[in-house]
Amino acid sequence: MLAFVLTLVLLLSIVIVLAYVERKVAAFMQDRMGPTEAGPYGSLQSVLDVLKLLQKEDIVPAAADKNLFKLAPILIFAAVFAGFAVIPFTPDLVPAGIGIGVFYLLAIISLDVIGLLMAGWGSNNKYAMLGAMRSVAQIVSYEIPAGLAILAAVMVCQSLDFQEISYQQGALMNRFPGLEFEMNWLFGIEALGINTTTIGGITTWNIFRAPILLVAFVIYFIASLAESNRAPFDIPEAESELVAGFHVEYSGFRFAILFLAEYSMMVLVSLVAVILFLGSWNTPLPNVGPVSLAYWTTGTIGELSGILWGGFWLLSKTFVLLFLQLQLRWTYPRLRVDQLMHLCWKVLTPIALAVILIAGIWRLLMI
Amino acid sequence: MNKVKHRSGFWFAVTSLVSGLRLTWQHFVRAKNRRTPEYVTDKNYFNQPDGLVTLTYPYEAIPVPDNGRYRLHNEIDDCIVCDLCAKICPVNCITIESVKATEEIGLTSDGTKKRLYAPVFDIDMAKCCYCGLCTTVCPTDCLTMTPVYDFAEVDIKNMIYHFTDLSPEQAEEKKQLLAKQQEEMAAAKAAALAARKQG
Ligand code: SF4
Ligand code: SF4
Numbered sequence: 001m002l003a004f005v006l007t008l009v010l011l012l013s014i015v016i017v018l019a020y021v022e023r024k025v026a027a028f029m030q031d032r033m034g035p036t037e038a039g040p041y042g043s044l045q046s047v048l049d050v051l052k053l054l055q056k057e058d059i060v061p062a063a064a065d066k067n068l069f070k071l072a073p074i075l076i077f078a079a080v081f082a083g084f085a086v087i088p089f090t091p092d093l094v095p096a097g098i099g100i101g102v103f104y105l106l107a108i109i110s111l112d113v114i115g116l117l118m119a120g121w122g123s124n125n126k127y128a129m130l131g132a133m134r135s136v137a138q139i140v141s142y143e144i145p146a147g148l149a150i151l152a153a154v155m156v157c158q159s160l161d162f163q164e165i166s167y168q169q170g171a172l173m174n175r176f177p178g179l180e181f182e183m184n185w186l187f188g189i190e191a192l193g194i195n196t197t198t199i200g201g202i203t204t205w206n207i208f209r210a211p212i213l214l215v216a217f218v219i220y221f222i223a224s225l226a227e228s229n230r231a232p233f234d235i236p237e238a239e240s241e242l243v244a245g246f247h248v249e250y251s252g253f254r255f256a257i258l259f260l261a262e263y264s265m266m267v268l269v270s271l272v273a274v275i276l277f278l279g280s281w282n283t284p285l286p287n288v289g290p291v292s293l294a295y296w297t298t299g300t301i302g303e304l305s306g307i308l309w310g311g312f313w314l315l316s317k318t319f320v321l322l323f324l325q326l327q328l329r330w331t332y333p334r335l336r337v338d339q340l341m342h343l344c345w346k347v348l349t350p351i352a353l354a355v356i357l358i359a360g361i362w363r364l365l366m367i
Numbered sequence: 368m369n370k371v372k373h374r375s376g377f378w379f380a381v382t383s384l385v386s387g388l389r390l391t392w393q394h395f396v397r398a399k400n401r402r403t404p405e406y407v408t409d410k411n412y413f414n415q416p417d418g419l420v421t422l423t424y425p426y427e428a429i430p431v432p433d434n435g436r437y438r439l440h441n442e443i444d445d446c447i448v449c450d451l452c453a454k455i456c457p458v459n460c461i462t463i464e465s466v467k468a469t470e471e472i473g474l475t476s477d478g479t480k481k482r483l484y485a486p487v488f489d490i491d492m493a494k495c496c497y498c499g500l501c502t503t504v505c506p507t508d509c510l511t512m513t514p515v516y517d518f519a520e521v522d523i524k525n526m527i528y529h530f531t532d533l534s535p536e537q538a539e540e541k542k543q544l545l546a547k548q549q550e551e552m553a554a555a556k557a558a559a560l561a562a563r564k565q566g
Contacts, residue, residue, distance in 0.1 A: 028398035029391045033421040331391045332384070 068122030076115035090310030131245030146223035148352035170282030171200025201286025205279035224269035445509035486538030
C-alpha cells in the first residue's frame with residue numbers, strides 16, 4: 001500500500017515536471033519563450049493546468065456507451081500504472097519484486113490497447129473510432145520489435161527479473177543472491193581478459209556487456225516512441241490534422257486521466273529502456289584503480305545513501321531519455337501511416353530478429 | 368536547370384537525422400539569448416539572428432515610430448472648436464457641439480483667441496480609421512496622435528472618448544448665459560430700432 005502511494009506521488013510529480021519541461025523545451029527549440037506567467041518562469045503552469053482540468057464539467061455524450069466510456073480512462077491508466085509495480089527504483093526498493101517482471105510488464109502494458117479501443121468505441125464518434133483504430137494498429141505492431149529487443153536483453157542477462165538485470169549491470173553484481181560468482185568481462189568476452197566485475201560503471205552496462213544490445217536499444221527506443229504515441233509516430237493524435245484522436249470526446253477529470261496515462265507511458269518506456277540497456281540505477285562512473293568512483297557514487301545498499309544515489313542515477317538517465325523524446329518530437333516530421341507500417345514490419349522487425357540471433361551467439365561467447 | 372539529386376542509403380539517412388537533431392539542439396542552447404525591444408533604426412534591430420524572438424508584450428514592446436498614427440488626443444484647452452476636424456473626417460466619428468461664449472474665454476497656447484465652448488467633443492475610436500486627416504487640418508495643432516495603440520475595451524461604449532472640459536451643468540449655464548445675452552442684444556436691437564423709427 002505504501003509502495004502504491006509512493007509510486008503514485010512520484011509518478012504524478014514526474015509527469016507534472018515533464019509536462020512543464022515539454023512546453024519549455026518545445027518553446028526554446030522554436031525560439032519562443034513558453035509559459036512565463038504562472039510562478040517563476042511559468043513553473044506552476046502545469047499544476048494550474050491540472051487544477052483547471054479538474055474544475056471542468058465532466059461531459060458524457062448522450063449517444064455514448066456510458067459504461068465503456070467511463071471505464072476506459074481508468075483501464076488505460078491502471079494498465080500503465082500497473083507497469084510501474086515491477087520497476088526497481090533503487091538497489092533495494094521495488095514496489096513488487098517478482099521474478100518474471102519483464103514478462104509481466106509486457107503483458108500488462110498490452111492491456112492499454114483494450115482501453116484505447118473501449119474509449120474510441122464507447123465515444124460513438126467516428127473520429128474517436130478512427131483515432132482508436134490507428135492507435136491500436138500502431139501499438140500492436142510496434143509491440144513486436146519492442147518485445148524482440150527486450151528479448152535480446154533478457155537473453156543476454158538470462159533473467160526476467162528487473163532487479164537481477166539491474167544488479168548484473170554494475171559493480172555490485174556479486175551482492176545479488178544467486179550471482180555471487182558471476183563475472184563481467186569487457187564486451188562480455190572472457191578471451192579479452194579484462195575483468196570488469198569490480199570496475200563497474202559504464203563498462204558493465206548492458207550496451208557494453210554485449211555491444212549488440214546497442215542496436216537493440218535503438219530499436220526499442222524507436223518502438224517505444226510509437227507505443228507511447230509520441231512524435232514522429234503520433235499519427236493517432238496528429239494535432240495538426242486530427243482533432244485529438246481517441247480521446248476527442250473526453251473532458252475534465254477523465255481527460256486529465258488520459259493525459260496522465262500518456263505521460264506515464266513515456267516515463268515507463270524510458271525507465272524500462274534505462275533498466276534493460278543503460279545500467280538501471282547503477283552509476284556511469286567506473287572504478288579506476290585506487291579511485292573507486294563507482295563505489296563512491298553508489299552509496300551503501302540498504303542505507304539512505306544507497307537509495308538516494310540509486311534513485312538519482314535512475315531518474316537522471318530517464319530524464320535524459322525523456323529529453324531525447326521531446327527533442328525528437330520537435331525535430332522530425334510525422335511519418336505517413338504506410339511509412340509507419342513499413343518501418344515496423346520491414347525494417348525494425350527483421351533487424352530485431354537478427355539482433356536476437358546475434359545476442360544468442362554472444363551469450364554463448366560470454367560463458 | 369540544376370537537377371536535385373535524390374540521395375538515399377543508410378548513412379545518408381543517419382547523417383540527415385543527426386543534423387536535424389543538431390539544429391534543434393543549437394536552438395535549444397541559444398535560447399539563453401533574447402531579442403531586445405529595439406527601435407527599428409537601432410543598429411541592433413537586424414543583428415539578432417539567434418535566441419528567443421518573443422517579447423513579453425505588456426512588459427516589453429518595440430517602440431512605435433514618431434509619425435505613427437494611433438490613438439487621438441485633443442488638448443481641449445487649445446481647441447478653438449472650429450469644427451474643421453469634424454468636417455474633414457471621412458468616417459464622421461468626431462461629434463462637436465459648440466456654444467458661443469458671451470465674452471472672450473482666453474487664448475490658446477499659440478495665441479489664438481477662443482470664442483466657443485465645446486459642451487460635446489467626442490471621438491469614436493471604434494469608428495476612427497486613423498487616417499490622421501483631422502490632425503493635419505487642426506489650426507491650433509491641439510488634435511494629435513499619441514503612441515498608445517493598446518486600448519481595447521470590453522464595452523464598445525467606452526471606445527467613445529469625451530474630451531470636453533465642461534460638466535453638463537456648466538454647459539447648461541453657458542447656454543443660458545448665451546441665451547440671456549442674445550435676449551438682451553435682441554432687446555437692445557429692438558430698442559435701437561424703435562428709437563430709429565421714432566427719430
Ligand atoms: S484620424 Fe481620420 S478617421 Fe480618425 S478622427 Fe481623424 S479624420 Fe476621422
Ligand atoms: S480642428 Fe482642432 S481646433 Fe478645430 S475643432 Fe478640431 S480639434 Fe479643435
